[in-house]
Amino acid sequence: MAKLTRLDDIVSLCKRRGFIFQLSEIYGGLAACYDYGPLGVELKRNVRAAWWKAVVQTRDDVLGLDCAILMHPMVWKASGHADKFADLVTVCTQCNTRTRVDHLADGSAAQEHIEHVDIDIEAGKEHNLSNKVCPACGAVGQFTKPMAFRLMFETQMGANADDTMKVFLRPETAQGIFVNFRNVLDSSRVKIPFGIAQIGKSFRNEVTTKAFIFRTREFEQAELEFFCKPGTDEEWYAHWKEQRFNWYLNLGIKKENLRFRDHEPDELAHYAKACVDVEYKFPFGSGDWQELEGIANRTDFDLRQHQRGIRTMNDWYAQKGDLSKITLREEAEDYFKGPLSYFDEETRQRYIPYVIEPSAGVDRSTLAFLVDAYDEDEVNGETRNVLRFHPHLAPIKAAIFPLVKKDGLPEIARNLYNDLKTQFQCFYDEKGAIGRRYRRQDEAGTPYCMTIDGQTKEDGTVTVRDRDSLQQTRMPLDQVKNFLRDKLEL
RNA sequence: GCGGGUGUAGCUCAGUGGUAGAGCGUCACGUUGCCAACGUGAAUGUCGUCGGUUCAAAUCCGAUCACCCGCUCCA
Structure with missing residues (x-):
């Protein structure tokens, strides 16, 4: 049974049959952006529908939400994206390793600490790197001029050009769920444990793009934030791991092409207690396994961060919205009683819920379903190209x-x-x-x-x-x- | 970001300075009538883009854009 193994063949099939086109192709395209054609849009709609049915419709403990792409800029200060998504980076000319400027150390002095940078100001400054040591190869002072990376898309709100506010296109849908936690709780008569799900577009200025629609700058996420009582988080983590893995198998992904990959402890984000990727064996790169979905135990980090964000609003006004001049206030002593806490009627306790987050890439899954369905067989001596989509997904x-x-x-x-x-x-x-x-x-x-x-x-x-x-x-x-x-x- | 490769019809590709091509696909008409049949005819090209060299550029040179492969990176 012949199988497509080259990405080029998949790209060609997608264009020929109208699944996926390069964006603005008649103008030469735009790096790592793609459009869905007549068959592709049906396929993707079906992928979304299948996710929504499995995660929202058929469950008693999950509700849906659809947040705006633009959010209050402080959301990204509290989430950490405003700081972590703006870096000054330099490249070692000896070994080509890319390193953040603030991570470089020289022999004697302490390393330069420029967290919470204003990327425009920092990029204009002179950075003396002549004494700095490359952490990869040990070469001293062999660096390119620092480059500013702005990983969130920015835009302006307000028609008056002299009076606009810089806002961001969301780099993930999850934060919209966290900032609506209280609203959903107050309007829906739900009790913990419960989840809030959302499908929508996100935007990231990827440092490197990759492999067709696998890593694009505008992409679609299907995310669930499942809120549970601290102490029950490990059970729910195991539950969603199983649910999400089986979702792919039930929609026809071949078992041998799907696997879990647990994150190593040193790979975990500082707030995550555990994280596992659902990976698919894509026919590109070195035939390597690539992430379709990440399932993380985010603890109570996000809700606590937003409570700090709320407490920082006076600084936001005082600094006229300049995020680089703001430092998040510390948590209140009794943070667990804060506005994003939950009161458990049974135990008469108030706490900040833990969150289990299955976060799937809609475009990535769509590509995986497409690749996995492709087959060639022989009928009466003729080669037949066939996409063996699960009937639920067939365009x-x-x-x-x-x-x-x-x-x-x-x-x-x-x-x-x-x-x-x-x-x-x-x-x-x-x-x-x-x-x-x-x-x-x-x-x-x-x-x-x-x-x-x-x-x-x-x-x-x-x-x-x-x-x-x-x-x-x-x-x-x-x-x-x-x-x-x-x-x-x- | 680095190195390598590619870019000509919808797709796959040929075309090394002198008239823009093939196969497949698409469309029309005829014929046929259950697994990519046949005949006839037709449409479709900023030769990725911009500039340069030349009497003349798809072809040579420069820049640029995009994609693929391998690194690197990865929030």
Whole structure:
């Protein structure tokens, strides 16, 4: 069984069939940005729908949310992104290793500490690196001029050019959930443990881009923040690990291409108690495993940070919104009673909940489903390209054909199509040889083709052709809808 | 960011200074009628972009953009 192994072939397939196009292609493209074509948008919509159904709709303990992409700038001060996403970086000319300027040490003096930098001011300053030592190769003073990295996208709010506020496009959807924790709690009669889920766009100025839509600058996340009582966090972490892994398998990802990778203790973010990646074996890079989703135990870090953020608002006003001049205030002694705390009626205790965060990349999963579904097999000595999508994910659920374009067959076929399309994404085609029409649908991943032939006029039956087995079954016209419903129900 | 490679029709690619090409695909008509059939015809090109050299550039030179591979990085 031949299998696509080159990314080039996948890119070509995606363009040829209308799954994914390079963005603004007629102008030469824009680095690491892509558009979804007619089949791609259906596939991606189905991936989102499957996630929402599994994580929100079919659970009693998860609610949905849809936050704005723009948020109050202090959100990013509290979350840590405003500081950590703005770095001065230099490259060792001896070994090409990239290092943050504030991480460089020289022989004698203590290292230069420039946390909370204003990147514009810092970039303009002279940085004397002649005594600095490369941590990778030990070369002294062999550095390029420091480069400023701004990892969050910035924009301005306010039409008056003289009176605008710098705001950021969110680099993750999660913070919108944390800042709405109180709102959801107060409006939804939920009790811990419960989760809040969101699907939406995020933006990051990646230092390096990578491999087609795998690492793009504008991308879509599907994130769940599951709030639980401290002490129960490890159970819930295990629960979501299992749930999320099985989600991919249930939608057809081959078991041998999916695995967990636990983060090493020194790899963990300082606030995370545990973190595991769900990885897929993509056919690019060195055929290496790449992250689809990260599942983290974030403890009570985020809610506590936002309580500090709230307490810092006076400084925000005093510094006229300049985040680089603000330092987050310390926590209150009784922080656990703060506005983002939870009162447990049963135990009569107030605490800051722990958070388990499964964070999936929608574009990455879509690519994985696409790659994993691709197959070539041989039919009567001919190679057949087929995308074996799980029926829930297939962009087109059924194609309807008249066997020939005469004898009243197109009319019957059109009636069937008009009936089915109200419930399923369908496709009608009456042109060309029937075999070619079947093969086209194979390459689009359509699981079923319905063909109206001469016998339909005699006994009202139609053939249903299965994408994977190529078997044809006759069934009455009026049963086709039920057949599809059985096969496609999520 | 570094090194290597690539960029010509929707896709795969040929074309080394002198008329812009092939296969596949697409569309039309005819024929056929259940797995990429056949015949005839047709459409589709800023040769990635900008500049330079030249009588003449897809071809030579420079810059730039984008993608792929390998590093590096990774919030």
